[in-house]
Structures are given as structure tokens and as C-alpha cells.
Amino acid sequence: MNLIHYAIVGDDFSVKSKWMHQLLEGNAPSELKELQGKKGLLFSEVLLYEFIAEDYKHGKSELIPNDDRSLRTFSSGEKKKVFLNYLLDQKPDFLVLDNPFDSLDKTSVEELISRLKQISENTGIIQIFNRKEDLLPFIGSVLKLEEGRFKEYNATSFLESKKAADCLEIKAIPPAPEIFQKTPEILVEMKNVSVSYGKNQILNNINWKIKKGDYWQLIGPNGSGKTTLLSMIYGDNPKAFGLELYLFGNKKGSGESVWEIKSKIGYFSPSLIELFTTRNTVMEMLISGLKDSVGLYQIPSDKEARLAKKWLDTLNLGYKSEAIFIELSELHKRIILIARAMIKHPPLLILDEPTTALDDQSAFKMTSLINYIANYSETVVIFVSHRIEKGLQPKAVFRLIPSENGSYGEIISESL
Known part of the structure; x- marks a missing residue:
């Protein structure tokens, strides 16, 4: 045929x-x-x-x-x-x-x-x-x-046909509304962490230390355990309890609630866009990062609104402040959600496939924004991806390598 x-x-x-x-x-x-x-x-x-x-x-x-x-x-x-x-x-x-x-x-x-x-x-x-x-x-x-x-x-x-890629124009990042107190030098530490589901071994003796000043890329093939690894840090994966896993100086399960841990972590995934349908404005979406919610469901203070405006000015998106978030271009949605995740200057920022489904131009602008955040803030960035992104400049790469006994990890480049 x-x-x-x-x-x-x-x-x-x-x-x-x-x-x-x-x-x-x-x-x-x-x-x-x-x-x-x-x-x-x-x-x-x-x-x-x-x-x-x-x-x-x-x-x-x-x-x-x-x-x-x-x-x-x-x-x-x-x-x-x-x-x-x-x-x-x-x-x-x-x-x-x-x-x-x-x-x-x-x-x-x-x-x-x-x-x-x-x-x-x-x-x-x-x-x-x-x-x-x-x-x-x-x-x-x-x-x-x-x-x-x-x-x-x-x-x-x-x-x-070819077209030159442009970096995203970014001004100075606004200061943090509050400083996170008593943030330890080591934010995350895994010591011989292994995870299995039934007879299926997912992770095998993972040792990974994430410190202040780091900028990581996490890579690995489909099924290698990247999602499981992230859920140990950011989510409420019950497999994390009882392991040698330390978050912000405390062993997982030793007292801090999931919400206390999440308050110290900024997070972005494209699924946040797909699952969000409320007609919040861009300004409201940004402010929601101060409330640890996706979307704003309470009246913000003048101080919160001023901070959100500063972020929009930083990103040269001030003219979009009253636009409806779900009606933005895909690139602008992601820029706003990353700014939302960063507005509190969390100690740790996890970006799960932030460039997936973007065109080459938009992906390059996204990586330039992430590089800027990593270089000009105190926030530690973990960039998760399947493909090698042009222009991304992590200081180190943590790679998950599958085996019959679960994936093991290795650092394949480092300049810390």
C-alpha cells in the first residue's frame, strides 16, 4: 500500500x-x-x-x-x-x-x-x-x-534549513522573601540505597551526595529507576523509610513530614501543565509558589504581588501578568512554572524533563534559564532528562545504569 x-x-x-x-x-x-x-x-x-x-x-x-x-x-x-x-x-x-x-x-x-x-x-x-x-x-x-x-x-x-538559537534574556534574580534557616552543607545523601518491588530490583546500592553549590544532571534509560529515585527525595515513597537516606540533615522518616520536606524543594514536571485546568492568571500562578500550591486559592498580600511582579520583570514577561496561564505558549508556561518553583529560593530545585516536547529554539532558551538559576542563586539544581541538551552546563552528571540486579549509579563527569 x-x-x-x-x-x-x-x-x-x-x-x-x-x-x-x-x-x-x-x-x-x-x-x-x-x-x-x-x-x-x-x-x-x-x-x-x-x-x-x-x-x-x-x-x-x-x-x-x-x-x-x-x-x-x-x-x-x-x-x-x-x-x-x-x-x-x-x-x-x-x-x-x-x-x-x-x-x-x-x-x-x-x-x-x-x-x-x-x-x-x-x-x-x-x-x-x-x-x-x-x-x-x-x-x-x-x-x-x-x-x-x-x-x-x-x-x-x-x-x-537552519536558524540560530537565542538565549533567554534574563535580568537579576529577585532576592528570597525569607532565608531558609539551618540548611546543612549536604542536602541529600544516599548510602547504599536499594529498592525493589516484589522480585523486581529497581535500584542497587545507590550512593549519591548532593551538596550546596552543586548542579546535577540525572540521566538513565527508561526503566532505570529515575522516577523511583526522585520519589525517594521529593515524594512520599514508602520504600524510602528505613534506608540510609538523609534529607536536609535528617534521616527520612525520623520526624519531618512529607510537606516539611517539600517546602524546601522546588519541583517542575510537564505533567503539572497537563493536569492544571484552573483559569489562574500568570501573576497568580507565580504567587502560588509562595503558598506551596499549584494555582492560587487565596487572596495574596501586596508584598507577595510585588515579588511576583519582580520575577516577571526579570523574565521580561511583565506584559503577561494578567494573561491566563493555560493560554500561554508551551515555553512561557514552563518558564512561569520554573519561576514559581524558584520564587522562595528553595535549597533544592528538581526539574523533571523540563525540555520535553519543546522545539530546538525553546529548549535552548529553557536550558539558558536553568544555567542562570544554577549559577546566580544559592539553589542546587537537579536536571532530569533522557537526551543530551545543547547548552546545558551541569557541574556533574549522575547516571543510572541498569543491570539484572537493579540499576547502579556512577558519576560520569564532575568538575566540583
């Missing part, structure tokens, strides 16, 4: 748009008229999050009805694999792939490309992508939204 496959550059394109809705309803737009009346299904993190939420609420998921494991325990690669199978079982004429390689390591990307190449022999593919390196090899045409209309490019010509 000789099918035509397309890609859409996703900088200003949303899978929630009217254009996409009409396409999936069988009313294809003029750019894809050959898909008129055809059945299409969407492969997207947005929909996958809904299945994960269902799993969290009911303890089971439609994606894995015959599996005893929770969908939440699956790695990113495993989640996408079962979701893809679920869609294919419905026998669509075409699939819309919304940045399918986000959150996947190199091996998982290669496996998914091979699978999609097989699928493309009998099923139409429309790929939404942001990074040029993610463009599927069998795509022939690229559609780019320009001034409200799609312009079609030959895929090869599009890949050869």
Missing part, C-alpha cells in the same frame, strides 16, 4: 485545536484531503495522562486489563508501547503521533521508530514534532503553520 505520510512542526500547533478535532472526526482539512472520511486516532501524552489518572483513581487501566501491575509503575517506554497497541487494536486508517519520542531514551526511540516504520506500511502517519532530529525517516512532507496557514515543505529541505 503506497501511503503518504506527513509531519507537522508543533511550535504553535496544538492537538486540542479545531483543525485537529475536525481531522479526527473524519472531516479532513484541505491540506490532508486524502484523509477525508477516514478514521484517525491520537497518540498523545495528553491522552496517556488520562489513562494514568484512571489507573490512580481506580487501581486499574483499560490499557492493561489483564496485567496485575499498575500502569503508573511502567516506564515511559512501556506506557507508550501499551498505548500504541491499544490504538492499533481499534484498526484506524491513520494515526496522529504527538511528539512520540518525548521522555524516551535512545534505545526506546530506535525501537519505536522501527515499530512505526512497520505500521506505516498499512496505516497513515501524521507526526507532530518539535525537534528536527525526531522527524521520522519515512515522512515525505512537512507542514508548518505560518501566519495562520499551513505551508508545505519537502522533508529533506526542511531538515537542511
Whole structure:
């Protein structure tokens, strides 16, 4: 079957748009008229999050009805694999792939490309992508939204076009509203930490010390235990109790509540954007970081509003103060949420895949912001990612390496 496959550059394109809705309803737009009346299904993190939420609420998921494991325990690669199978079982004429390689390591990307190449022999593919390196090899045409209309490019010509990347313009970071008292030199320390679920060993004798002045990147393939490791620090993972795990000078479980620990940690994940639907303004979202909430649910003080305004001025986003947060561009949403996480100047800032689903330009601006925070504040940054980000300048990299007995850790570069 000789099918035509397309890609859409996703900088200003949303899978929630009217254009996409009409396409999936069988009313294809003029750019894809050959898909008129055809059945299409969407492969997207947005929909996958809904299945994960269902799993969290009911303890089971439609994606894995015959599996005893929770969908939440699956790695990113495993989640996408079962979701893809679920869609294919419905026998669509075409699939819309919304940045399918986000959150996947190199091996998982290669496996998914091979699978999609097989699928493309009998099923139409429309790929939404942001990074040029993610463009599927069998795509022939690229559609780019320009001034409200799609312009079609030959895929090869599009890949050869170049545009210089710009850093984010940042002014001096506003001072902390209050100083965290008695912050120890060592913020986090793991001594021979091992974690298993049933017979499945996840982490094996992890030794990691995070000190003041550090700037870390945490890497590892899908399923290597990055999420488990982060949950030991930031979450309420019961596996953390009884281990040689120390947070801000105290052994985990020795008295401090989860909320006391979280008050000292700034956190960002793209899932915060997907799960937030309240129509808060940008200013309100920033202020919510002072309340340890995502979104503002109480009247702020004048002092809090002044601090939020200073942060917006620092980021050159003062003109967005009264804009509705959920209506911002993807880049601006993430910038605001990172500023929200930083507004108290927490001792530790965890950024979980902050550049996933961003285009090359936006990712570079994001890494320039993170470098600035790490270099010009007292906050220690942990940057979690699957791909190597151009321009990121961590002082050290902690790498999780899977083995039959669980992942072990190593520092693969250090200049501390």
C-alpha cells in the first residue's frame, strides 16, 4: 500500500485545536484531503495522562486489563508501547503521533521508530514534532503553520534549513522573601540505597551526595529507576523509610513530614501543565509558589504581588501578568512554572524533563534559564532528562545504569 505520510512542526500547533478535532472526526482539512472520511486516532501524552489518572483513581487501566501491575509503575517506554497497541487494536486508517519520542531514551526511540516504520506500511502517519532530529525517516512532507496557514515543505529541505538559537534574556534574580534557616552543607545523601518491588530490583546500592553549590544532571534509560529515585527525595515513597537516606540533615522518616520536606524543594514536571485546568492568571500562578500550591486559592498580600511582579520583570514577561496561564505558549508556561518553583529560593530545585516536547529554539532558551538559576542563586539544581541538551552546563552528571540486579549509579563527569 503506497501511503503518504506527513509531519507537522508543533511550535504553535496544538492537538486540542479545531483543525485537529475536525481531522479526527473524519472531516479532513484541505491540506490532508486524502484523509477525508477516514478514521484517525491520537497518540498523545495528553491522552496517556488520562489513562494514568484512571489507573490512580481506580487501581486499574483499560490499557492493561489483564496485567496485575499498575500502569503508573511502567516506564515511559512501556506506557507508550501499551498505548500504541491499544490504538492499533481499534484498526484506524491513520494515526496522529504527538511528539512520540518525548521522555524516551535512545534505545526506546530506535525501537519505536522501527515499530512505526512497520505500521506505516498499512496505516497513515501524521507526526507532530518539535525537534528536527525526531522527524521520522519515512515522512515525505512537512507542514508548518505560518501566519495562520499551513505551508508545505519537502522533508529533506526542511531538515537542511537552519536558524540560530537565542538565549533567554534574563535580568537579576529577585532576592528570597525569607532565608531558609539551618540548611546543612549536604542536602541529600544516599548510602547504599536499594529498592525493589516484589522480585523486581529497581535500584542497587545507590550512593549519591548532593551538596550546596552543586548542579546535577540525572540521566538513565527508561526503566532505570529515575522516577523511583526522585520519589525517594521529593515524594512520599514508602520504600524510602528505613534506608540510609538523609534529607536536609535528617534521616527520612525520623520526624519531618512529607510537606516539611517539600517546602524546601522546588519541583517542575510537564505533567503539572497537563493536569492544571484552573483559569489562574500568570501573576497568580507565580504567587502560588509562595503558598506551596499549584494555582492560587487565596487572596495574596501586596508584598507577595510585588515579588511576583519582580520575577516577571526579570523574565521580561511583565506584559503577561494578567494573561491566563493555560493560554500561554508551551515555553512561557514552563518558564512561569520554573519561576514559581524558584520564587522562595528553595535549597533544592528538581526539574523533571523540563525540555520535553519543546522545539530546538525553546529548549535552548529553557536550558539558558536553568544555567542562570544554577549559577546566580544559592539553589542546587537537579536536571532530569533522557537526551543530551545543547547548552546545558551541569557541574556533574549522575547516571543510572541498569543491570539484572537493579540499576547502579556512577558519576560520569564532575568538575566540583
